[in-house]
Amino acid sequence: MQHRGFRFGFAAIAASALVVSACSNGSTDSSSDSATTSAAASATSSVASGATAHNGSDVMFAQGMIPHHQQAIEMSDMLLGKQDIDPEVVSLAEQIKSAQGPEIEQMQGWLQEWGVGSTPPGDGTMPGHHMPDHQMPHGGGMGPMPGMPAGGHGMMSQADMTALQNAQGPEAGRLFLTQMITHHEGAIMMAQREIESGQFPAAVDMARSIISSQQSEIDQMRAMLAG
Incomplete structure (x- = not known):
């Protein structure tokens, strides 16, 4: 019984690690998208400013x-x-x-x-x-x-x-x-x-x-x- 409890405990820790990793990756992707969008907006603004x-x-x-x-x-x-x-x-x-x-x-x-x-x-x-x-x-x-x-x-x-x-x-x-x-x-x-x-x-x-x-x-x- 004690051995089986250890297995369950290990599985729960592993699942938590996967969730944390997914959230971390999602946050990184979101930050990357935000930075890309900001750079594109800045470039567009610069072009518009130059045109006028x-x-x-x-x-x-x-x-x-x-x-x-x-x-x-x-x-x-x-x-x-x-x-x-x-x-x-x-x-x-x-x-x-x-x-x-x-x-x-x-x-x-x-x-x-x-x-x-x-x-x-x-x-x-x-x-x-x-x-x-x-x-x-x-x-x-x-x-x-x-x-x-x-x-x-x-x-x-x-x-x-x-x-x-x-x-x-x-x-x-x-x-x-x-x-x-x-x-x-x-x-x-x-x-x-x-x-x-x-x-x-x-x-x-x-x-x-x-x-x-x-x-x-x-x-x-x-x-x-x-x-």
């Missing part, structure tokens, strides 16, 4: 280019509302509208994603001034905002816009081309600065596209004026 990384140049580019594009669309609308305009000039104005409208929406989306307003704070200077969290290279701002005197990266003054509004026929077409060449040249300058200093890949890509498309349109407009 931006700097002050990107903010300045979007905040400056949005009103610049908006004025180009306004100028195009003025022309398209007139009679006796050269069909080539009408086609160009429609082309400008179709290209720049979607770009405005895209840039507004970036600013919303970055938690930044569409217009810069401060005294009417371009983005880059008064932005301690987005220090700008090369000394900051890019010139006057809309409403300021003409000459700020090709922006038309109110007098320029009034002249275009009042012009009619072929003269309106010539004035539109002359003003838009200056306007496009300003956009190219802004885009070049973004390529040099920007960090957000989509913004840099847009800047390259603006330089390519608007330089092509400048060449086209100069040819129209010469013709």
Whole structure:
């Protein structure tokens, strides 16, 4: 009887050891799974953060280019509302509208994603001034905002816009081309600065596209004026 009791006691100890071992293995597996999940989440977060990384140049580019594009669309609308305009000039104005409208929406989306307003704070200077969290290279701002005197990266003054509004026929077409060449040249300058200093890949890509498309349109407009 005593021998049989010893067997039962030994069997119980062995069973307990198996249970403890199973629990230990389960705990190890759980910890391993948790560590793997945590690492994957960290990697995903890092990728997402890298995809949205931006700097002050990107903010300045979007905040400056949005009103610049908006004025180009306004100028195009003025022309398209007139009679006796050269069909080539009408086609160009429609082309400008179709290209720049979607770009405005895209840039507004970036600013919303970055938690930044569409217009810069401060005294009417371009983005880059008064932005301690987005220090700008090369000394900051890019010139006057809309409403300021003409000459700020090709922006038309109110007098320029009034002249275009009042012009009619072929003269309106010539004035539109002359003003838009200056306007496009300003956009190219802004885009070049973004390529040099920007960090957000989509913004840099847009800047390259603006330089390519608007330089092509400048060449086209100069040819129209010469013709």
